[in-house]
Amino acid sequence: MKPSEYLVERLAVSGLPDVKPFLADRMEASAIEEYLPFGFDMLDEWVAVERTIALKAKHVAEDRICGFALTAKPMAGRDQTHVMIMIDPGDRRKGLGSLMDAACVEFFDIPGIKTQAVVTENNPGATAFVEARGYKMIDKNYKMSREPEAFEPVEVEGFSFEAYRGGDPDTNAAIADQNRRLYANERLAYFTAPEEVEKIFESPGRVILLARLEETQEIAGFVDLTKEAFVCNLGVARKFWGTGLAHELSRRTIAMGAELGADRVRSYVRAKNAASIRMQKRVGMEIDETVYHYERDQAAL
Numbered sequence: 001m002k003p004s005e006y007l008v009e010r011l012a013v014s015g016l017p018d019v020k021p022f023l024a025d026r027m028e029a030s031a032i033e034e035y036l037p038f039g040f041d042m043l044d045e046w047v048a049v050e051r052t053i054a055l056k057a058k059h060v061a062e063d064r065i066c067g068f069a070l071t072a073k074p075m076a077g078r079d080q081t082h083v084m085i086m087i088d089p090g091d092r093r094k095g096l097g098s099l100m101d102a103a104c105v106e107f108f109d110i111p112g113i114k115t116q117a118v119v120t121e122n123n124p125g126a127t128a129f130v131e132a133r134g135y136k137m138i139d140k141n142y143k144m145s146r147e148p149e150a151f152e153p154v155e156v157e158g159f160s161f162e163a164y165r166g167g168d169p170d171t172n173a174a175i176a177d178q179n180r181r182l183y184a185n186e187r188l189a190y191f192t193a194p195e196e197v198e199k200i201f202e203s204p205g206r207v208i209l210l211a212r213l214e215e216t217q218e219i220a221g222f223v224d225l226t227k228e229a230f231v232c233n234l235g236v237a238r239k240f241w242g243t244g245l246a247h248e249l250s251r252r253t254i255a256m257g258a259e260l261g262a263d264r265v266r267s268y269v270r271a272k273n274a275a276s277i278r279m280q281k282r283v284g285m286e287i288d289e290t291v292y293h294y295e296r297d298q299a300a301l
């Protein structure tokens with residue numbers, strides 16, 4: 001690659017109208033599905049969050065967008081983050097993916113930062129790319145799905161359910177707090193600040209199904225769903241495990257998929273999380289695909 005051929009720069013929300021057609025028109029559907037499983041609407045959410053860093057690549061001479069990357073500053077006290085890169089098929093194997101990968105890391109300026117990348121089982125090009133870039137496989141996940149169905153809700157004694165669509169600072173704070181605790185040992189968690197929680201509702205159709213303990217009104221568990229019925233998050237506070245809450249939240253997720261008019265209800269589960277997989281299978285979710293997580297230790301490069 002000639003050094004001046006491409007220009008990589010940070011993308012603001014105002015730049016999304018240019019980038020979305022690039023992603024929608026020029027990418028294979030399968031690559032988009034793999035790369036942005038939450039749907040395009042999530043892009044607006046992500047790019048609007050200060051912690052997120054979106055990058056675009058332009059072909060300088062031809063003045064066209066030819067690459068996109070997404071990463072986020074690690075949460076406080078963490079040294080891991082995530083990198084997603086998408087290069088126009090016509091511009092691949094010219095070093096642009098590598099350039100964007102390096103640009104993502106430069107934005108953090110955190111010595112020894114660990115970066116993760118996700119690759120599906122049938123994507124040998126991306127596998128070769130992450131391996132060439134020094135990533136090592138660390139984890140395996142499953143994409144699961146089923147068709148939506150209008151299940152009749154079942155009451156769980158002592159708990160109440162509601163479809164929350166934002167607007168209450170106390171609820172936002174409680175969701176952010178629970179996210180922080182649920183993901184304490186995970187490498188990455190979005191929406192761990194109350195303002196970030198409120199922001200997600202700017203996306204049309206976004207809903208969080210909440211379960212509250214009736215006695216105290218505290219949040220006992222929730223499912224975070226996009227309008228395409230992609231389950232971003234399903235969590236039940238540890239002290240309420242075994243109450244049937246997770247099962248009922250999962251059932252209601254399938255029903256909410258029907259209410260949202262989605263074609264499938266989709267989720268993403270760690271292969272190691274046998275309890276969660278069992279729960280999802282109980283409500284008819286099936287494994288569609290295996291996804292591999294890679295990590296690179298910058299310090300080891």
Ligand SMILES: CC(C)(COP(=O)(O)OP(=O)(O)OC[C@H]1O[C@@H](n2cnc3c(N)ncnc32)[C@H](O)[C@@H]1OP(=O)(O)O)[C@@H](O)C(=O)NCCC(=O)NCCS
Pocket residue numbers: 031034035083084085086087088091092093094095096097098099117118119123124125126128129130132133
């Ligand atoms: C994966 C992807 C980002 C790579 O972008 P790229 O600009 O082609 O990457 P580079 O040119 O920097 O490749 C660097 C090295 O990775 C390896 N590599 C990349 N693509 C490869 C392929 N299809 N087959 C074999 N090796 C490959 C090679 O070793 C390459 O070096 P070389 O060309 O000198 O042999 C691009 O193919 C893409 O956008 N794919 C769809 C989106 C995706 O799957 N993203 C997941 C990764 S986060």
